[in-house]
Amino acid sequence: MSTHAASGHGDNYINHSKGIWSWLSTLDHKRIGIMYLFTILVFFLLGGIFAILIRLELMSPGQTLMSANTYNQVFTYHGTIMVFMVIIPLIPAAIGNFVLPMMIGAKDVAFPRLNLASYYVFIAGAMLAASTLFLKGVDTGWTFYAPYSIRTNTSAIFVLAGAFVMGFSSIFTGLNFIVTIHKLRAPGVTWGSLPLLLWALYATSIVQLLATPVIAITLFLLMMERLLQIGIFDPALGGDPVLFQHFFWFYSHPAVYIMVLPGMGVISELIPVFSRKTIFGYKAIAAATFGIALVAFIVWGHHMFVSGQSEFANFVFSLLTMFVAVPTGVKVFSWAGTMFKGSIRLDTPMLYALGFLFVFTIGGLTGVFLATLAVNIHLTDTYFVVAHFHYVMVGGTIMAFMGGFHYWFPKFFGKMYSESSAKISFWLIFLGFNVTFFPQFIAGAQGMPRRYYDYLPEFTTLNQISTYGSWMISLGFLFSAFYLGRALMSGPKAGDNPWGAKTLEWQSPSPPPMENFHQTPVVNEGFYEYR
Amino acid sequence: MGEKALLGTLPLVGTDIAKNWDALYIFLFWLSVFFFVLVMGILGYAVLKHRASKGHKSAYIHGNVPLEVIWTVVPTVLLLIIFWWGYAVYKDMITAPSDAMEIRVVGKQWMWNFYYDDGRTTTGDLFVPVNKPVKLIMSSEDVLHSFFIPNFRVKQDTVPGMYTTVWFEAAVTGMHQIYCAEYCGTAHSGMLGRLIALNAEDWKAWKAEKKIDLTKYGITDGVAISSAAASGDAKPTAKLTSVAEQGKKLMQLKGCVACHSDDGSARIGPTYKGAFGRQVEFVDGTKTTADENYLRESIENPTAKVVKGFNPVMPTYKGQLTEEETNALIAYIKSLK
Numbered sequence: 065m066s067t068h069a070a071s072g073h074g075d076n077y078i079n080h081s082k083g084i085w086s087w088l089s090t091l092d093h094k095r096i097g098i099m100y101l102f103t104i105l106v107f108f109l110l111g112g113i114f115a116i117l118i119r120l121e122l123m124s125p126g127q128t129l130m131s132a133n134t135y136n137q138v139f140t141y142h143g144t145i146m147v148f149m150v151i152i153p154l155i156p157a158a159i160g161n162f163v164l165p166m167m168i169g170a171k172d173v174a175f176p177r178l179n180l181a182s183y184y185v186f187i188a189g190a191m192l193a194a195s196t197l198f199l200k201g202v203d204t205g206w207t208f209y210a211p212y213s214i215r216t217n218t219s220a221i222f223v224l225a226g227a228f229v230m231g232f233s234s235i236f237t238g239l240n241f242i243v244t245i246h247k248l249r250a251p252g253v254t255w256g257s258l259p260l261l262l263w264a265l266y267a268t269s270i271v272q273l274l275a276t277p278v279i280a281i282t283l284f285l286l287m288m289e290r291l292l293q294i295g296i297f298d299p300a301l302g303g304d305p306v307l308f309q310h311f312f313w314f315y316s317h318p319a320v321y322i323m324v325l326p327g328m329g330v331i332s333e334l335i336p337v338f339s340r341k342t343i344f345g346y347k348a349i350a351a352a353t354f355g356i357a358l359v360a361f362i363v364w365g366h367h368m369f370v371s372g373q374s375e376f377a378n379f380v381f382s383l384l385t386m387f388v389a390v391p392t393g394v395k396v397f398s399w400a401g402t403m404f405k406g407s408i409r410l411d412t413p414m415l416y417a418l419g420f421l422f423v424f425t426i427g428g429l430t431g432v433f434l435a436t437l438a439v440n441i442h443l444t445d446t447y448f449v450v451a452h453f454h455y456v457m458v459g460g461t462i463m464a465f466m467g468g469f470h471y472w473f474p475k476f477f478g479k480m481y482s483e484s485s486a487k488i489s490f491w492l493i494f495l496g497f498n499v500t501f502f503p504q505f506i507a508g509a510q511g512m513p514r515r516y517y518d519y520l521p522e523f524t525t526l527n528q529i530s531t532y533g534s535w536m537i538s539l540g541f542l543f544s545a546f547y548l549g550r551a552l553m554s555g556p557k558a559g560d561n562p563w564g565a566k567t568l569e570w571q572s573p574s575p576p577p578m579e580n581f582h583q584t585p586v587v588n589e590g591f592y593e594y595r
Numbered sequence: 596m597g598e599k600a601l602l603g604t605l606p607l608v609g610t611d612i613a614k615n616w617d618a619l620y621i622f623l624f625w626l627s628v629f630f631f632v633l634v635m636g637i638l639g640y641a642v643l644k645h646r647a648s649k650g651h652k653s654a655y656i657h658g659n660v661p662l663e664v665i666w667t668v669v670p671t672v673l674l675l676i677i678f679w680w681g682y683a684v685y686k687d688m689i690t691a692p693s694d695a696m697e698i699r700v701v702g703k704q705w706m707w708n709f710y711y712d713d714g715r716t717t718t719g720d721l722f723v724p725v726n727k728p729v730k731l732i733m734s735s736e737d738v739l740h741s742f743f744i745p746n747f748r749v750k751q752d753t754v755p756g757m758y759t760t761v762w763f764e765a766a767v768t769g770m771h772q773i774y775c776a777e778y779c780g781t782a783h784s785g786m787l788g789r790l791i792a793l794n795a796e797d798w799k800a801w802k803a804e805k806k807i808d809l810t811k812y813g814i815t816d817g818v819a820i821s822s823a824a825a826s827g828d829a830k831p832t833a834k835l836t837s838v839a840e841q842g843k844k845l846m847q848l849k850g851c852v853a854c855h856s857d858d859g860s861a862r863i864g865p866t867y868k869g870a871f872g873r874q875v876e877f878v879d880g881t882k883t884t885a886d887e888n889y890l891r892e893s894i895e896n897p898t899a900k901v902v903k904g905f906n907p908v909m910p911t912y913k914g915q916l917t918e919e920e921t922n923a924l925i926a927y928i929k930s931l932k
Contacts, residue, residue, distance in 0.1 A: 132781050205778050211755065212738040212780060299756030302896070302913070305739060306754065339641075341653040348663055370741060370750050372759045375689060379682060386674040390667060397666045400634055403641040405654035410642070418638065425634050429627040432674070436681030438688060439620055442748040445741055445776040506604045509620075511745025513776040516784035520772070595655050 076478070076575045091176035094576060096183055097161030098476065103183075104158055107149040107190065112541065114142035119500075119534040122527045125519050135517040136203040137218070143206030148227050149190050151461045152319060155326035156272075157186070157237055159468050160265050162476060164241060166569035167259050169250025169587075171579040174243040182236035185229060193226025195219075205515060207316070210297035210308040214289050221287055228283045231276045234322075238272030241265055250568070252587030259567050259591050260343065263350045264329025267357040271318045271325075275361070279315035282308070306371050313364035321360040323457060325353060327464030328395060331417050334467050335399050336592045337565045338414035339406030343592040345398040352391035352398075359388050369440045378437055385435040392428050396421065411563070412486040416467030419494045423459030427452060430505065448508025451501045458497060466493070466544075473548070474558030478575040481551035489544045496536025503529045567591045596766045609746035609767045609792075615684050616748040623677065688749060691762035695730035698723070699838070699926070701918045702733065702740035702753040705782035707773060710922060713802070714835035721773065721790045723765055724798035730762040732887055736918045741777035744790055752777050756895070758887040765792035769812045789814070842927025845920055854909065857931055864909060865902050871929040876903045890925045 077094045087095055117138045121129045130138070161179065165172055173179050196202050199219040204212060213220050245258070245266050258266075285296050286308070295301030297308040336343045343349065365373060365381030399421060408414070430452045433439050443449060474480050503526040508514075512523045519527065561570040569576070571585045599607050600617045601624065608614050645651045698721070699710040709717045723729045733742055735753040742761060743750040751761040765771070773788030791814065797807045809815075836844075846852050854863035871890070876882050878901045883889055892899055894916070897909035916924070 132784070136778075136781065136783075203780070209739055209778070212778070215738065216780070299754070300914070304756075306757075339645075339653065340647065342655065342657055344656065345658040345663055348658070370752050372752055372754045372757060375686075378685070382681060382685075383678050386678045387671075389674055390671050393670045394663070394667055396634060398663075400637040400641070401656075401659070401662070404637060404645070405656065406641060406645050407647040407651050407653040408642055408645050409647045418642070421638060422635065425631055429631060432627070432677065433620070433623050436619065436623065436677055438616055438681045438684035438748075439623065440681075441685065441688060441750050442616060442745065444750065445743070509604055509606075511606050511743070511772070511774065513741075513743065513774050513784075515778040518784040594653060 074577075076573065076577050078477070078575050080578045089180075091172070091180055092578065093165050093173045093176065093179060094162050094476075094580075096179050097158055097163075099183060100153065100161060100186075101158035101476075103187065103190075104150055104154050107145055108154075111142055111145035111150055112538065114138050114145065116534055116538060118142060119531040121517065122519070123531045124528075125521055125524060127518075132517045133203065136515075137201040139515060140202050140205050141197070144193065144202070144223060144227070146457075147206050147319075147323075148193070148230055151323045151457055152234060153186065153230075153237075154461060154465050155330060155468065156241070156265055156268060156322075157182070157233075159330070159465070159472060160241065160261075160326065161237070163472060163569055164262060164265055165244060165248065166572060166576065166580050167262055167567050168245065168248060168253045169568045169581065169585040170244065170248035171581075173240045174247055175240050178236050178240055182233040182240070185236065186233035189226045189229030189231075189233065191226075192229060193223045195226075196222045207312060208283070208286060208308075209312075210286065210289070210303070210305045211299060213286060214298045221290055224283045224287050224290075228280050228287075231280045231283075234272050235276050238269035238276075241269040242273070250584055250587070253568070257587075257590055258350075260332035260346070260349055260353075261326075261329035263353050264325045264332070267353045268322050268325045268329075271322050271357050271360060275315045275318040275322070278311065279319075282311040282315065285311075306368070306373060309368050309371055310364070310373075313367045314361075317364040317367065318357075318360040320453075320456070321356055324460040325356065327420070327461045328353070330464040330468040330471075331399060331420050332395075333565075333567065334413050334417040334471055335402045336594060337471075337563050338409050338411060338417070339403045340409070340564075340594045341402055341406035342590070342594055343398070344401030344404075345394070346592065348394050349398050352394045355391035356388065359384065359391070363388060366435060366440070369437060370444055382435060382437040382440075386432075389428065389432055389435070396425060396428070411470075412481075412483060412490060413467045413471035413563075415487065415490045415494075416463050416470065419490065420459060420463040420467060422494075423455055423463055423497065427455030427459045430455065442511075443508060445513055446508035447504040447512045447514055450514050451504035451508060454497075454501045454504075458501075463494075466490075471563065472569075473551070474562050475569055475572075475574050475576070477552055477555075478558055478573075479551050479555035480558040480562065481555055482547050485543065485547035489540050489547065492536050492540030492543065494540075496533050496538075496540055499533030499536060500530050501533070503527075503533075566593065606745040606748075607767065607771075609744070609765060609771055610748070610763050611766060612684070612687055612763070613746065613748045615687065619680055619684055622680075626673070626677075689760075689762075691730040691760065692728045695728035695762055696723075697730050697732055699922045700731045700733040700742060700753070701736055701922070702742065702775065702779075702786075703736035703918075704738065704780055705775070705786040707742070707775075707786070707788040708919075710838060710919065712838055712926070714837045714841065719788050721788060722798075722801055723790060723792055725765050725768045725792045725794055728762060728764045730760055732922075733759050733761065734918055734922075738779050739777045740775045740779050740786065743774040743776040744771055745774070746771040750776055756891075758891060765790070768792045768794050770814060838923050838926040839930035840927075842923035842925070842930075845923055846927060849912070849916075851924070861904075864905055867928045868931045870931070871925075875900075877901060878903050878905075887925055890928060891921060894921060894924065 077092055121135050196219040202218045202220050202223045203216055204220050288294055289297050293301055295303045297303040297305055332349055363385045365377050366385045369378050507523050507526045512519055558574050560574050568585045572581050596608055599605055701708045706718055709721045733753045735755045739752055741752045747763040749761050749763055751759050771790040773790055775786035791812055800807045856862050856866045857868055859866050859868040871885055873885050874882055875885050895913040898907040901907045
């Protein structure tokens, strides 16, 4: 196969103009999406390196590799990078940017300049945060709890400023998506037939718009507290450290859904395509998406059952949190219903969708443990919580992203990857993930607290298994980078619609031309009408 | 008691509440296994039987309303039951019996300090009698910490500037691990402690500052103790001063007695006698029951709530008292019934 396979399609968004500047100054949503994609993948590698360092240090009790202070910085960077620089932007800003306008048959997002601005704001925030690697580091954990974050002599302020700035990028993207979905739908793309990924991105955007300002204000207050000793969060100055937790989780709990909803949206696309069957319960899934987004705002206190908040608050937050499980369950059952009596093909995107269902179901069920008031008291701040949110975050977002990336890869680049390599990689990641994180449920239930540099000898075996698993995951991702890189360079040409999917982006050539479609796409039938 | 449930994946059962906790956890565990197997079973069946490669043609189904109603309603009902069960156990976890023995706990980077009523203090090791309810009144000197005993299934953050409590009734003698569960900096993972639940006889001996043999509790490395007379092999030293006594002395030292009496008579400020646990009415008409956190606020931020009939003239003592001194003052007020 020629290395210029894409040229066979004539003019497309990749070869339309040449040179690095044509990319850096582009207003094309596809190019911006691809820039986001590669940028975030670099951060993912960085966050992954910190993860490996954590697991290496925990390979045995006592000092293994680094000092306690270094370890505290390593887990802080791992968390901060993965949350703010990878999982929050990954699906909306990379896949969403590319796919959303195409799915509604539009030429671009509503505000292309704002879209590019969001990218540079993101880079600026990320650079601010990353600059601390060359200063005094940061050791607060990604949660920045006061008063520790006020007292630490590390460069916490730059990380706070970085997260503050990156928030604006998130707001810009959310705003852009909402307006785009409202205003730029092609004829025939109605609200009642909108692809479920778009419902998910729409709900996510609303959460981004409403919740992100709260974290911005909170981080700003924390910076001011550090600089000017105002006395908002520091009890030594008359402040209230529990107030910080309320502010922080008022954003950071909805943020969990900013991370997970887009992943659920991707899964809702993959399962019908690879089951050749129409989605089961379209309206229920769309409604559940909004149900989750709504409940997201009123359950933040479940992070604080042992913080010293009142018994009444604990009662209310535990009760409300239970209702997260209902729409989540509806989605999982609906996906299973979609597959049932389908005509299933196990291509790589579908394998990731199945991996998602396996991992995310465990994440969801262990969420019920944590929502249960008494059970939470023992499990909170232990490795049980670490395992739970990795099952939700990695299961919900990374598995869905990998599925989506393999699904749209031929659309993005007009090339196809090696299916057998992709399958090997999937199994390494999927098995490695479970080997890494399942033992952490047990360690946590037995009482091993999180953010521990050192642990009692009784936890050694479980930690070692976890570390071996982390090597498997790493191998899986490195191998993915290898075969996807090779496909990019010299992969065989992909067809315009290799999966036989019905959403509009597949009506365009691969890779798509500038302005997406040669002629305005026609909606002949529903996007999930497989017969 | 004393066993480890679910094939040892849970810690030892050290209290009655831990037993109830385990019952709830094990229920959730099997319920989760059921739903997980159900979902994976459907997926597995579909993947095996409804494969395109086996020539299976897909059915044309948009949904099934009765089925969708069932999988919305059944989980909702189950979740409400789980919520209520969780709340019931939690309620027991946080409601200490009124006769519970009180011990003050101060967390600081990176150690646990324990203050017993009789004036003894220990660091790292907490001595309690078995089968007696114990209530810990906890605070922090610097950043957040969290007091965690897995065997008792209890955990509570300690917050600077505020009291939080935890209670338990050890049902198993011996050593129970204490952890700090809220990240607190460099030696967070080294901020460990041991709760040593003594049998009645040894508790009596410990109270009387007599030598006790700790090897039967699995303690062989001696006991890390800061104060006199606390460990098994230490000799009794100077006579102990109870926490309340220490508070009384401090009252004179810090000038509190100029404005507050201990005999029920009002001076410039309210009397200490009977102050704890009393309904207090403030100048703005609101009321509260005087507890540890109220007394603490009255010392550190006296004008925040001014008792009806008095003037906001007291200066703040914030930053002028150590955590131990604040605890002692409050213990003294509590002793004046």
